[in-house]
Amino acid sequence: MNTSPLASSSNMKAASVEAINMTMQFGDFKALDNVNINIRAGTFHALLGENGAGKSTLVKCIMGFYHATSGDVLVNEKEVKLSDPKDAQVLGLGMVYQHFTLVPSLTAAENLIISRADAPSIIDWKAESKKLQDFLAKMPFKIPLHQPVSQLAAGEKQKLEILKQLYLGSRFLILDEPTSVLTPSEASEVLSHVKSLTQAGEISVLMITHKFREVTDFADEVTVLRRGQQAGNGLVADLTHDDMALMMVGQASENKTVERQNTTGDIILDLTSVTAPDRSGTKQINIDHLNVKSGEIVGIAGVSGNGQTELMEILTGQRQPLDGRISVKDETYSATRGEVKKYRVRYLPEEPLQNACAGKMSVAENLAFRNFDDTAIGQTRSPFWKNNSQINANAEKMVSEFNIKTTSIHSPIEALSGGNIQRAVLARELTGDVDLLIISNPCFGLDFSAVASIRERILDARNNGVAILLLSEDLDEILELSDRILVMSDGAITYETDATSANISEIGFHMAGQH
Amino acid sequence: MSGMAATDTLSKSALSLKVIIPKLEAVAIPLFAVIFGFAVFSLFLIVIGKSPSDFFSLVYKAGFSTGFSWQNTLSRAAPLLLAALCVALPAKLGLVVIGGEGAIALGGLTAGALGPHLSSLPYPVSLPILFIASAMVGGAWIGTVGLLRIKRGVNETIASLLMAYIAIALMNHFIESVFRDPASLNKPSTLPFAEAMRIGDMPIGISVHWGLFAGIIACILSWILIEKTTLGFAARIAGSNIRAAQVQGLPVGKLVIGFTALGGAFAGIAGFYEVAAVHGSANASLIAGYGYTGILIAFLARHNALAIIPVTILLAGFEASSGLIQRRMDLPDATILVFEGMVFVAILLSETLYGRFKIFSTNYWSKIS
Numbered sequence: 001m002n003t004s005p006l007a008s009s010s011n012m013k014a015a016s017v018e019a020i021n022m023t024m025q026f027g028d029f030k031a032l033d034n035v036n037i038n039i040r041a042g043t044f045h046a047l048l049g050e051n052g053a054g055k056s057t058l059v060k061c062i063m064g065f066y067h068a069t070s071g072d073v074l075v076n077e078k079e080v081k082l083s084d085p086k087d088a089q090v091l092g093l094g095m096v097y098q099h100f101t102l103v104p105s106l107t108a109a110e111n112l113i114i115s116r117a118d119a120p121s122i123i124d125w126k127a128e129s130k131k132l133q134d135f136l137a138k139m140p141f142k143i144p145l146h147q148p149v150s151q152l153a154a155g156e157k158q159k160l161e162i163l164k165q166l167y168l169g170s171r172f173l174i175l176d177e178p179t180s181v182l183t184p185s186e187a188s189e190v191l192s193h194v195k196s197l198t199q200a201g202e203i204s205v206l207m208i209t210h211k212f213r214e215v216t217d218f219a220d221e222v223t224v225l226r227r228g229q230q231a232g233n234g235l236v237a238d239l240t241h242d243d244m245a246l247m248m249v250g251q252a253s254e255n256k257t258v259e260r261q262n263t264t265g266d267i268i269l270d271l272t273s274v275t276a277p278d279r280s281g282t283k284q285i286n287i288d289h290l291n292v293k294s295g296e297i298v299g300i301a302g303v304s305g306n307g308q309t310e311l312m313e314i315l316t317g318q319r320q321p322l323d324g325r326i327s328v329k330d331e332t333y334s335a336t337r338g339e340v341k342k343y344r345v346r347y348l349p350e351e352p353l354q355n356a357c358a359g360k361m362s363v364a365e366n367l368a369f370r371n372f373d374d375t376a377i378g379q380t381r382s383p384f385w386k387n388n389s390q391i392n393a394n395a396e397k398m399v400s401e402f403n404i405k406t407t408s409i410h411s412p413i414e415a416l417s418g419g420n421i422q423r424a425v426l427a428r429e430l431t432g433d434v435d436l437l438i439i440s441n442p443c444f445g446l447d448f449s450a451v452a453s454i455r456e457r458i459l460d461a462r463n464n465g466v467a468i469l470l471l472s473e474d475l476d477e478i479l480e481l482s483d484r485i486l487v488m489s490d491g492a493i494t495y496e497t498d499a500t501s502a503n504i505s506e507i508g509f510h511m512a513g514q515h
Numbered sequence: 516m517s518g519m520a521a522t523d524t525l526s527k528s529a530l531s532l533k534v535i536i537p538k539l540e541a542v543a544i545p546l547f548a549v550i551f552g553f554a555v556f557s558l559f560l561i562v563i564g565k566s567p568s569d570f571f572s573l574v575y576k577a578g579f580s581t582g583f584s585w586q587n588t589l590s591r592a593a594p595l596l597l598a599a600l601c602v603a604l605p606a607k608l609g610l611v612v613i614g615g616e617g618a619i620a621l622g623g624l625t626a627g628a629l630g631p632h633l634s635s636l637p638y639p640v641s642l643p644i645l646f647i648a649s650a651m652v653g654g655a656w657i658g659t660v661g662l663l664r665i666k667r668g669v670n671e672t673i674a675s676l677l678m679a680y681i682a683i684a685l686m687n688h689f690i691e692s693v694f695r696d697p698a699s700l701n702k703p704s705t706l707p708f709a710e711a712m713r714i715g716d717m718p719i720g721i722s723v724h725w726g727l728f729a730g731i732i733a734c735i736l737s738w739i740l741i742e743k744t745t746l747g748f749a750a751r752i753a754g755s756n757i758r759a760a761q762v763q764g765l766p767v768g769k770l771v772i773g774f775t776a777l778g779g780a781f782a783g784i785a786g787f788y789e790v791a792a793v794h795g796s797a798n799a800s801l802i803a804g805y806g807y808t809g810i811l812i813a814f815l816a817r818h819n820a821l822a823i824i825p826v827t828i829l830l831a832g833f834e835a836s837s838g839l840i841q842r843r844m845d846l847p848d849a850t851i852l853v854f855e856g857m858v859f860v861a862i863l864l865s866e867t868l869y870g871r872f873k874i875f876s877t878n879y880w881s882k883i884s
């Protein structure tokens with residue numbers, strides 16, 4: 001670092017933003033408790049914390065999406081009143097979201113121009129393009145202006161999102177996990193451009209992240225949140241990864257690890273030469289070979305959008321393979337209800353409310369999805385009549401065993417919090433005899449304690465001899481849980497390693513499609 | 516022992532306020548929508564210089580006041596009950612099927628074409644044959660809509676609407692050609708049913724044919740199927756979230772085809788009763804818009820098969836009054852359609868209101884108690 005990030009120059013365009021004593025109360029729950037954060041003009045500030053630590057709540061208060069219960073926001077050292085996001089935009093505060101907000105069918109140039117609040121009703125494209133060229137000439141990075149956004153790579157889209165904010169005149173930028181959809185090399189490129197913009201005094205940046213590497217490589221200062229409270233802050237140069245980890249997680253002993261028992265047994269799930277079209281219909285999913293043995297967790301790592309969703313759909317019978325063989329316990333498997341019951345296969349899809357629950361149906365009904373048609377002892381066929389008392393008894397049992405918090409088992413399941421919905425699905429899927437469990441991003445969006453209890457349940461299942469296939473975009477989760485790690489890239493399994501001898505940089509290299 | 520049981524039920528009933536009140540939402544919102552539709556229609560009447568109170572008192576008079584008006588209302592209710600089921604059953608799987616009119620036309624045509632050829636059989640044999648044949652034809656027609664949806668991803672709403680036009684055209688084609696009674700000059704019809712084969716009235720004092728009974732039984736059976744059986748439970752899962760149903764390995768395709776076919780079969784049966792009990796032959800009178808009114812009824816009843824029964828009687832009364840309104844108020848026949856359209860738009864708009872009122876939320880009531 002040859003220029004001091006904290007030096008202020010006289011023609012500094014970047015804005016400083018300070019939040020003082022921010023408290024945000026949702027009912028009985030304090031999402032933010034007296035948090036202070038100061039982003040000096042022209043600095044790159046990282047906001048670190050686990051899921052549910054209050055990072056999003058804090059930036060939403062700064063951006064005017066939420067109105068803090070108490071506390072003040074200062075922009076360029078003047079107190080401001082932010083009643084909605086438009087106020088923030090007027091003050092030059094902009095936000096780049098985790099997911100793209102571009103119109104895929106329009107070109108980059110069109111996206112930029114229509115994003116302006118003062119875009120005229122009739123656009124003189126020639127004149128606007130000229131102005132756009134002049135604007136881009138001053139920017140440190142280039143993107144193809146006249147291609148539809150749908151044809152751009154993820155990294156280019158992310159750059160375009162940042163360009164859009166600069167074009168709109170933002171002087172303070174919030175980046176919400178900007179690299180979650182990028183490969184490591186794309187991420188480095190985008191972030192180094194952002195850093196050079198802060199060093200030039202064009203913008204100040206607050207980046208939400210949970211990746212230490214990004215903090216040390218790019219940020220000047222860091223603020224750490226834990227459970228809504230400020231757990232620490234300081235100059236990145238003064239802090240080690242261990243310091244940050246301690247601030248973020250608190251006492252390390254809280255994370256009690258379940259002992260692994262060596263129980264690996266027979267092959268339960270086997271995929272051979274399975275091919276299927278992907279979501280866009282332009283590419284193919286191609287799984288040459290994949291197997292999971294009983295008592296082991298096989299983790300599939302990969303950047304999102306490399307075929308994990310399609311693989312999950314193939315395994316759940318939602319996507320028909322073109323070719324190849326899927327077998328469970330050596331028998332061909334196509335995920336019909338009969339087969340699911342016979343081979344004792346259970347699923348935990350990602351975003352359980354969208355993929356595993358009927359939101360408007362009651363908690364009791366949702367908990368009965370696996371067993372409402374179980375054949376009674378001594379019968380040969382599924383029952384014709386639905387047994388409501390059995391459904392209610394089943395629900396009462398699961399609710400107490402898995403500590404699901406709900407006002408009544410007759411409430412619609414969509415009224416529950418994310419952690420309780422995930423616990424409900426977990427209760428349904430892990431009750432009874434299970435031989436194969438297929439999981440996708442089980443902890444996405446859950447708070448720290450929910451994550452710990454869910455991972456513990458998964459490891460318990462493994463120790464009881466269940467074969468587990470875990471698809472996750474969270475590499476830390478894969479490393480924590482897996483016995484064997486595979487990498488999925490471009491629709492294929494490109495790398496395999498034992499968890500004990502796993503080399504993170506090697507895994508990252510393959511996740512980035514270098515193979 | 517009995518005392519303990521009593522206190523137990525008492526505490527349960529106090530607790531269940533938070534269970535019962537949220538369920539009232541499903542009744543309160545459609546009711547509000549209907550009243551809103553009434554209000555907008557009243558405005559419409561005032562604008563064209565007619566009195567809304569005259570209108571509603573005439574509806575009462577023609578639809579619900581005397582034995583004769585009840586007779587008029589209830590005879591229309593029979594096909595409407597069955598046509599509404601043709602919308603409500605697929606709706607349980609999340610499908611919007613609006614082509615019941617086509618299944619009524621083809622069910623009626625089947626009965627009209629086959630009926631006269633079975634006159635040598637005793638009617639306890641011939642009528643069930645016709646009943647089943649009409650149901651099968653209607654079921655196959657709407658079942659095809661489900662099949663197209665599952666196999667080819669064709670939008671069921673558009674497919675069913677367009678197939679209704681085809682069905683009506685097919686019916687017209689056949690009653691004007693191969694199945695035409697040479698004696699039917701002005702109004703092409705199939706050969707008339709023998710008197711002995713005509714379905715008579717129910718023994719309830721007014722002249723209402725057995726189709727009403729069949730319609731009510733069909734509604735009750737449909738409700739039992741959906742609410743009390745595992746099959747209906749599976750269908751509701753698939754209708755609420757198809758991805759969750761697929762992950763559970765439920766046979767979504769079979770359920771869709773089965774429920775659309777069953778709905779179509781009910782509409783086909785409506786056609787059978789129209790021919791065997793009302794018209795005596797298949798002709799253009801079958802196309803009376805029952806299939807379309809059935810859509811309104813199903814939506815008003817929120818696709819609850821039991822709620823279809825009272826809603827049908829209300830709507831049938833309105834339809835029954837259209838003649839009297841035409842004569843007394845000097846309003847065109849289409850006035851009732853304007854009214855139904857306004858109620859329908861109000862119902863569709865009211866769909867956006869669910870979950871917006873705190874008073875219906877479980878949390879609100881659990882906090883109070």
